[in-house]
């Protein structure tokens with residue numbers, strides 16, 4: 001192909017989704033010689049978006065995600081392709097224990113609870129976490145007929161229907177909101193935990209389904225013990241994945257501290273991507289890997305209808321507060337990965353992870369590192385407090401819950417405003433409509449990222465890969481390459 005056939009692709013947003021899209025486009029260019037010019041524009045000072053790791057005084061502090069699920073293989077596969085597979089680490093599973101705060105006391109989640117479903121009878125029966133009537137109600141899952149039809153419902157309604165109210169507010173709500181930071185009464189089951197509906201319909205019961213999956217998993221050969229954990233990270237933190245991507249993208253033009261301000265149609269089926277430095281780039285295809293409300297801003301003048309649809313995806317704000325302590329100052333050492341707090345407990349923090357117990361190499365040997373979470377639905381005003389106030393409130397809760405009154409030797413606060421997209425009931429329909437409007441009215445522009453089809457880091461890698469595939473398919477159509 002001649003130089004004139006080189007197609008310009010602009011990716012807006014240098015989070016994990018945009019970087020993955022760039023990576024898979026560059027891979028096509030290198031492997032198949034497809035004539036592409038790939039430009040990635042990021043508004044922030046550095047790449048990575050929500051992924052940010054700070055290394056300071058021997059601590060590895062995660063501002064955003066601290067790990068990702070191994071069951072979704074795309075991030076692990078990407079790390080291996082990038083040549084940083086050896087950097088992947090699993091959790092310290094011999095120390096795995098999660099607690100739930102119930103009436104101000106930490107109660108262990110019984111052994112064998114998978115996601116939210118008990119799969120071991122004795123530990124569950126003996127656990128004080130759920131009352132006897134609550135346990136009997138959960139057991140009724142074995143007899144309640146499955147939901148008929150394909151309608152969406154809220155996660156709250158689903159859990160209440162199958163396992164009862166107590167399971168909802170003591171186990172499901174605090175554990176599941178850790179991933180989606182959502183109100184379970186609004187959260188779409190089909191968009192966030194479609195697996196539960198599948199299990200219910202296939203096995204007639206969540207408990208039976210989880211037991212059968214556990215049995216099948218036990219028969220799978222386990223060949224890589226390092227990655228057998230449910231959750232994976234990298235030795236130097238999740239940002240190592242971003243750094244690996246950045247290093248590999250030598251065939252892409254990358255601009256940071258540059259904001260795209262709008263996208264407008266240009267001649268010959270192209271688009272003009274307008275930048276805040278008064279320059280513009282003419283693109284044959286554009287990947288919008290930003291939060292949906294940012295995509296709305298860019299399309300507002302060009303396609304107000306689509307922009308309006310995009311603003312309908314709500315977001316909430318959160319903050320993480322990391323604190324490091326000297327081991328010698330802690331009187332009652334904590335064992336376990338951390339604890340979650342049901343909203344009914346009405347606390348200032350929603351969860352706490354002991355980062356240096358969960359993963360190796362997060363703190364010097366004589367120190368401990370933990371991080372607390374604040375904000376989310378109904379508690380967003382917390383995020384506006386000053387750093388010192390957030391640290392003070394989190395520390396006070398740790399003292400009340402754990403008796404942890406030692407002074408932290410290091411603290412870090414990361415605020416995440418409008419960072420967590422809310423997949424509310426009907427989200428799948430909304431996204432289907434959005435994608436369909438997009439392909440009909442602005443062909444060549446692709447919406448991707450955590451707003452639409454999954455929020456986890458591996459999901460975002462897969463979204464970026466999918467967007468790259470869509471762009472390539474679009475460019476191969478006759479009218480674009482003619």
Ligand SMILES: Cc1cc2nc3c(=O)[nH]c(=O)nc-3n(C[C@H](O)[C@H](O)[C@H](O)COP(=O)(O)OP(=O)(O)OC[C@H]3O[C@@H](n4cnc5c(N)ncnc54)[C@H](O)[C@@H]3O)c2cc1C
Nearest residue numbers: 013015016017043049050065066260294449450455456457
């Ligand atoms: C506190 C927190 C903890 C989390 N923990 C986990 C976890 O443990 N495991 C997990 O799997 N997931 C976790 N997640 C979710 C996961 O981190 C995110 O869903 C994912 O990183 C989003 O990636 P993204 O590329 O889609 O979006 P982003 O990371 O938001 O990237 C979008 C980028 O677009 C840029 N941008 C926006 N507008 C413009 C513009 N006009 N011009 C140029 N650039 C623009 C932004 O600056 C940003 O860098 C967590 C999220 C948060 C907030």
